[in-house]
Amino acid sequence: MDQPVIGDVFGEMIRDAYAVRTGIGPRPLAGGRVPRPVIEIIERDDGLINGAPADHYLAEPAEWQPHDVRALRLCRGAVLDIGCGAGRTALELQRRGMAVTGLDTSAGAVEVARDRGLRDTVIATVDDYARATARYDTFLLLGNNLGLLEGPERAPAFLTALAALARPGARIIAQGTDPYGTTDPVHVAYHRRNRERGRLGGQLRLRLRYRLLATDWFDYLNCSVEELTGLLEGTRWRLKSVDTADRPYYLAVMELSP
């Protein structure tokens, strides 16, 4: 059986989801005629596989989850939307007249964001972008992108890059997921297995797949607020507030120390 090809999974998927939503451009069809739903497929290193419709990446504000609406009210000054994808939140900030840069590592996703009208975009990691001269007041990590902290090894470097990009008094507004409310034996066993390997329970090892493409395996962190507090120790960021109204999801606001 052929292995999938490493490539811009997220970009290809978003391009198709955009074509399905707008009716513009080629889109996946069954038998050359019947539209296929665009599904994001996520494999975990314990063999778990999950799919979820990809259309939410293109959702208009009226379709958003309430915590995303609340997150945008917390933005101020120049905003860097990290993992902006198809520009869902960055476009809304731009509509509101705010200064916003959309950053993503997926060239395909950024292309869709630009097609949709997002003016200021960067294709880079935060580490690479920290060498640029742009500075920000708000770092936005929505769509569960607190997960980009990855785990205890990666988090300090990620947070240092954000500090290098920060103006005085800058804030990170991040949406995370507390994974520990589950009783599902598959997930409970996975958390235990991770801890036995010296990892955080919700330190997921994942790859994305779409059609013939796969990403490399990467870490993505679902952590409790307590674990997040631990990851901030020794960095220049301090937890300022947590909004847990939409559990298991939460919004964490972190502020740069003077």
Add this chain to the structure above:
Amino acid sequence: MDQPVIGDVFGEMIRDAYAVRTGIGPRPLAGGRVPRPVIEIIERDDGLINGAPADHYLAEPAEWQPHDVRALRLCRGAVLDIGCGAGRTALELQRRGMAVTGLDTSAGAVEVARDRGLRDTVIATVDDYARATARYDTFLLLGNNLGLLEGPERAPAFLTALAALARPGARIIAQGTDPYGTTDPVHVAYHRRNRERGRLGGQLRLRLRYRLLATDWFDYLNCSVEELTGLLEGTRWRLKSVDTADRPYYLAVMELSP
């Protein structure tokens, strides 16, 4: 990375889809709280992966595709619903007062069908069931289950098993998909690759995955009507009519020779 475990993928998936649709029983949740959609994931041997929502397996007649509605009008006498799954079509025939047996190899799917009220069920392959004494007037292969012919090697044995289960004048009513209307380069290349290996272009090699489970790899046939006619040669079945109103899908009616 751990490999998935071989198991009753379809049964586990249908059980979850049933729990989601009815609100009864444990169902997949994100973070222990937020309902997850139940997605069927299909891998093909060229590395292609596709997902599709599983809820259609439980669709009520008002939600069906038109060819399924037309197919049920063609049923007469005692019906064997092959690959009955969660009983979508068999339950409707039973409601109409027809004699119907639901056959599936998935114990989990048959359990759901029985929960939903399907009275006569068999967990078996058609080959195994052909050794029983039951005889039928109609064999129903809906939900693309013409694909169970697999290809030129398997089709004769499958059709022989149905002939052994048949009463005089019995008919097969099967829904197939003509795969050759596509211009998608991924599929065009796959059809060519199959032919280079001596297979029919649409002779898919697939496995299903759901959560931690996978099936073994199996063949599943999408063929043109012309290819189907070829597969019937040398068997006791003759193509009687084809309904192509919902292309690329079609309904083929085959009749047993006297």
